Amino acid sequence: MTGEVYAISRGTGWVIVILLGILWVALGIYWGRRAKNSEGFMLAGRNVGLSLGSATAMATWVTSNTTMLAPVFALTLGVWGMLAYSTASFGLLLFALFVPRIRTLLPAGVTAGDFFRLRYGRCGWSLFLIITMLYSLSWLVSMAIAGGDLLEALAGIPYLQGMSLILIVCILYTLFGGLYAVIGTDFIQSLIILVGIVFIGGLVIVKLDFSTAYEHIATYQPSLLQIAMPAALLAVFNNMLFGFGEVFHNNVWWSRAFAMRKEIAPKAFFLSGLLWFPIPIAAGFIALAAGPLGINIPDENQTGPVVASAVMSMSGLGAIAGVLILIVLFCSMASSIDSLLAATSDLLIEDVQKGLFGVEIDENRFRRSAGFVIIGVGVLVWILAAPHWPIINALFISGPLVGSLIWPVIAGLFWKKINRTLVLGGIIAGSALGVWAYFALGWFTASLIGAGVSMVATILARFISPKQFRGAEAPAQIH
Amino acid sequence: MTLQWSNPERKTVVLQQSTLATFADPVARYTGSEKSSVLSGLAEGRHYFRVGEEGTSNWSVPLTVEVKFFPRDRLFLLLGSGAVVVLLTMGTIIAGALRHRGESRA
Numbered sequence: 248m249t250g251e252v253y254a255i256s257r258g259t260g261w262v263i264v265i266l267l268g269i270l271w272v273a274l275g276i277y278w279g280r281r282a283k284n285s286e287g288f289m290l291a292g293r294n295v296g297l298s299l300g301s302a303t304a305m306a307t308w309v310t311s312n313t314t315m316l317a318p319v320f321a322l323t324l325g326v327w328g329m330l331a332y333s334t335a336s337f338g339l340l341l342f343a344l345f346v347p348r349i350r351t352l353l354p355a356g357v358t359a360g361d362f363f364r365l366r367y368g369r370c371g372w373s374l375f376l377i378i379t380m381l382y383s384l385s386w387l388v389s390m391a392i393a394g395g396d397l398l399e400a401l402a403g404i405p406y407l408q409g410m411s412l413i414l415i416v417c418i419l420y421t422l423f424g425g426l427y428a429v430i431g432t433d434f435i436q437s438l439i440i441l442v443g444i445v446f447i448g449g450l451v452i453v454k455l456d457f458s459t460a461y462e463h464i465a466t467y468q469p470s471l472l473q474i475a476m477p478a479a480l481l482a483v484f485n486n487m488l489f490g491f492g493e494v495f496h497n498n499v500w501w502s503r504a505f506a507m508r509k510e511i512a513p514k515a516f517f518l519s520g521l522l523w524f525p526i527p528i529a530a531g532f533i534a535l536a537a538g539p540l541g542i543n544i545p546d547e548n549q550t551g552p553v554v555a556s557a558v559m560s561m562s563g564l565g566a567i568a569g570v571l572i573l574i575v576l577f578c579s580m581a582s583s584i585d586s587l588l589a590a591t592s593d594l595l596i597e598d599v600q601k602g603l604f605g606v607e608i609d610e611n612r613f614r615r616s617a618g619f620v621i622i623g624v625g626v627l628v629w630i631l632a633a634p635h636w637p638i639i640n641a642l643f644i645s646g647p648l649v650g651s652l653i654w655p656v657i658a659g660l661f662w663k664k665i666n667r668t669l670v671l672g673g674i675i676a677g678s679a680l681g682v683w684a685y686f687a688l689g690w691f692t693a694s695l696i697g698a699g700v701s702m703v704a705t706i707l708a709r710f711i712s713p714k715q716f717r718g719a720e721a722p723a724q725i726h
Numbered sequence: 727m728t729l730q731w732s733n734p735e736r737k738t739v740v741l742q743q744s745t746l747a748t749f750a751d752p753v754a755r756y757t758g759s760e761k762s763s764v765l766s767g768l769a770e771g772r773h774y775f776r777v778g779e780e781g782t783s784n785w786s787v788p789l790t791v792e793v794k795f796f797p798r799d800r801l802f803l804l805l806g807s808g809a810v811v812v813l814l815t816m817g818t819i820i821a822g823a824l825r826h827r828g829e830s831r832a
Binding site: 322323337341344345348351464470472477478483491547654688695702 | 760767800804805808809810818820
């Protein structure tokens with residue numbers, strides 16, 4: 248895994264990624280034929296059922312961070328770290344409770360921006376756009392970087408080539424098929440991810456003697472078993488609130504809420520949360536087995552692939568270890584990159600092009616315009632990912648920013664009146680203090696501080712000079 | 727934390743850990759030809775590390791690592807705040823969703 252020794256040959260790596268790429272693009276073109284108009288392209292005709300709906304939500308939430316970072320959480324924060332990562336699923340479980348209200352409030356809604364415009368006016372909507380663009384771009388770029396790193400680590404494919412390849416594949420099938428293609432491929436990708444993680448987790452269970460493993464960890468890594476490990480305990484609340492902020496505000500989830508059939512959408516989100524919950528635990532469990540199984544981890548960021556590869560080699564599956572890991576991780580990245588590409592492009596078309604600049608796009612020109620935006624976002628991501636900057640830090644720093652949007656979303660959905668100025672002040676104060684906490688106190692406090700400050704401001708805004716919200720409106724009336 | 731050392735010839739090296747500066751009670755944390763190792767879960771306190779070629783007594787200059795946890799008073803304050811924020815958030819969402827369901831039925 249390090250130096251010049253790779254789990255699979257460069258040729259095998261290229262063949263796997265190109266074959267998977269052809270498969271996703273072909274399926275994207277096939278499913279994309281169903282998108283007859285803009286609503287079909289952006290919201291899959293608002294007719295997505297339970298199985299596809301829950302699979303797409305789960306697969307989107309299984310990002311490169313889940314498969315690569317959950318093992319790092321377990322390795323550095325122990326049992327609490329695994330649970331902390333899993334609490335991100337609570338965001339999906341709670342979003343299920345939002346959906347009926349979202350569909351009532353915005354029966355013809357298209358993006359999360361529609362909600363912020365309706366509830367918080369142009370100023371709140373602009374603030375939302377800045378935060379969500381920062382977050383979405385850093386998420387997209389970090390996954391493109393993770394894809395390039397993965398292909399380099401597993402197959403020795405140069406970073407720039409691997410990163411470009413993964414990005415091109417995702418851009419192509421999103422371009423041809425819109426949300427139909429994204430949801431369809433997500434379904435297959437979610438099955439591959441689940442089977443892969445369960446299979447590797449099963450191998451670890453077979454290989455591991457649990458009493459010896461406990462003894463080893465208690466001797467050499469005692470803090471990992473400690474109930475009162477401060478960073479790990481704080482990570483539970485911090486990660487949970489980061490997850491709430493990510494899910495509650497981002498258009499990836501709102502577009503799915505609009506795309507699913509009204510009666511099944513809450514069930515689909517709830518089911519996806521339940522299905523997602525054990526994935527970080529399984530991925531983290533694999534990492535905890537490293538010490539007891541005598542596996543050296545030379546680079547923290549490669550914890551998952553290194554341990555999975557070593558365990559499969561111990562089980563006599565060394566030859567296919569790299570192939571399986573590459574397929575599972577490629578699927579986890581593609582399933583999130585495509586969703587974010589589609590949702591961010593929708594936001595740029597609906598909120599920036601139409602909402603901000605007032606440029607109306609007729610149905611005949613929509614696909615062409617959407618294509619330009621998707622390619623534009625892809626090119627921007629490539630430009631930001633090419634220098635291999637540590638963008639993952641930008642994603643983590645965005646935790647307090649998205650955390651400070653939690654309460655404004657809740658209040659906007661369920662309350663009848665509010666003091667908008669105070670809420671928007673709370674978002675700014677929460678974001679600023681959360682970023683300060685990130686550097687001054689530690690990453691494991693940032694989202695908590697951001698969400699907490701914004702919560703206090705939002706609660707005060709309910710009682711200090713509140714004004715009635717406008718009722719449910721169609722997007723056309725909101726602009 | 728990640729410990730790194732130079733090993734250009736990829737010789738078999740041993741990474742030792744001890745709680746004593748004299749390495750009177752060493753434990754081998756890694757034996758192999760890699761050039762780095764990630765260590766986690768160390769107990770609070772002072773730990774010493776050294777690396778050397780297997781079978782020889784040529785050890786590197788010891789590295790001292792001091793592990794200190796987040797201050798307990800600040801921890802409990804933040805944990806309490808975290809619990810309040812999370813419980814209020816969940817409670818408000820559940821209450822809002824139930825109210826919406828009631829209104830929809832009515």
